[in-house]
Amino acid sequence: MSIQKNKARIIFHIDMNCFYASVEMAYNTDLKGKPVAIAGNPEERKGIIVTSSYEARAKGVKTTMPLWQARKLCPNLIVMRPNFERYRAASNEIFRMLFQITPYVEPVSIDEGYMDVTEVEGNPVELAYRIQNDIMNNLDIPCSIGIAPNKFLAKMASDMKKPLGITILRKRDIEKKLWPLPVEEMYGVGSKTAEKLRAMDVKTIKDLAYKDEYMLKQAFGINGQRLKSRANGKDLRPVDPDAVHDFKSIGSSQTLPHDTTDEKEIFHLIDVLSDNVERRLKRKEAAGRSIQLMIRYHDRKTITRSKKLPSYIEYKEDIKNTALELWTKNWNTEPVRLIGVTVQDVIEKKNLAEQLDLFTYEKEEKKDKLYSTIQQLSNKYGKETFKKLNNEEEKDSEFLRTSFQKDFLDDFRK
Incomplete structure (x- = not known):
């Protein structure tokens, strides 16, 4: 089976919401609706927050925050050690479900991956809702799904609505949905890159899309060219099921x-x-x-x-x-x-x-x-x-x- 090259691609980015905390809530439903955090060393003040539920995030608890600071912001925070075997098992089940829909599944981390559903029959939006509902009903884990013609836009789309969001981001939508965002919210732009871009008067993704390519290459090498291309909604990377082996x-x-x-x-x-x-x-x-x-x-x-x-x-x-x-x-x-x-x-x-x-x-x-x-x-x-x-x-x-x-x-x- 091969995807027709002349057919417009339909790419999903599946992103689990607060994955570790969600798995713990699925395992112990008494935790639902409560501020939960996963930390490396919960018995000690020096522990670091790995992830947290939306209830904890609403109180200001963030990933990599010291545990003492998180508890100060949220005194009733429920802190748990990571259960890696539990997370692996949940991840495996999720990817098995996706793989049953199409062989074009590319896991990129334990809680996210891409799917190329170009050749899957039916309405893509209905398929996205079905995937979201199946994962929720079978595993009790929420996810957000981005739908786009390439991997970059799908990734950006999945981040636009959480939890349980489904967002479509077409190339014709980027001027309205993508370009107004601060440049640091763009996938592939870390804090140091954002700092450099802001020094070049690039504050939004639109600024990056219009920035002189030569200046970007001078500052960032080939990655500067790649960032400008992505800001303009271009990404030719295929969904590669074998990428995990590289x-x-x-x-x-x-x-x-x-x-x-x-x-x-x-x-x-x-x-x-x-x-x-x-x-x-x-x-x-x-x-x-x-x-x-x-x-x-x-x-x-x-x-x-x-x-x-x-x-x-x-x-x-x-x-x-x-x-x-x-x-x-x-x-x-x-x-x-x-x-x-x-x-x-x-x-x-x-x-x-x-x-x-x-x-x-x-x-x-x-x-x-x-x-x-x-x-x-x-x-x-x-x-x-x-x-x-x-x-x-x-x-x-x-x-x-x-x-x-x-x-x-x-x-x-x-």
Whole structure:
């Protein structure tokens, strides 16, 4: 089955509303209508808000807000730890439902994805309402759906009405619906880009649509050209069901509960992040050849430093040792608020034609057997099974990691 190229495309962007909180409310209906927040460490004041219900948001509670601040704004806030297995299960069910409608489904995170419904018979708006109702009736999870001729406009449309919104955004509508919006509300424009654009007197999406392309390319490179094109409603990217398999890097990052210069705390976090990356590499049956360390300082200044290795690696100790080396060489001694560890130049091991001598092969084979056994037991009994015993109390490691949202996107196919 292939979509006719000369036929106008009809793209849906499906976006779950307050997904983690909505899943918890579906699991425990007593939470409905109450201010609920998911936080990485709810027992401590230093926890960070991962997401919150609309009732909590109405009180000013926002994602990444410190827990103490959220509780000050909303004293009756119900705070829960993330239940990742519950969220994965709900996400899998949602994408299975979408996949039954069309094979052209592209998950982009655990709670959102695109559908190309160009070839699906019937009225697209009626189909959108049916999808929305089916997800709500079967899983008790609300979603918003954007309908447009391309992915960018569909994404913008789904954000225009929440919760339970269905919004159509045609190219002829962009002058009225899209262009008046502040440029920072445009998908693909982060805070730093918005700041640069405003310095160039680009305050709205309309300003961006009319801005001189040469100036944008000078300031942002090829991304400047892309942003201008999107602001004019142009986006040729197809809905690609296999995009989830395209990965060149696997990483994990975490914001610290407080800005710190304590290297003991930093080293512990790098150890945790390296463990996360190893698990993800194993899940993808992949290895990488470069390690990147990201350091974000107290003033939000962010640096990334990387090192290319002589051979492909996949194990935690190799990842951690290189990350620590990069840390030692590049930390400027100022307080740190976030650390990220990423393996780059990643390829699947089945495509890795590395010649191993007999000694190396035997050594790797033994390591693989050991890691396989540990992995099986960790999956069954939890990763705390192999926790090292020491006098220092381990810090919470269940906080939301940046890569979690994309780790399980193809599970719905299994």
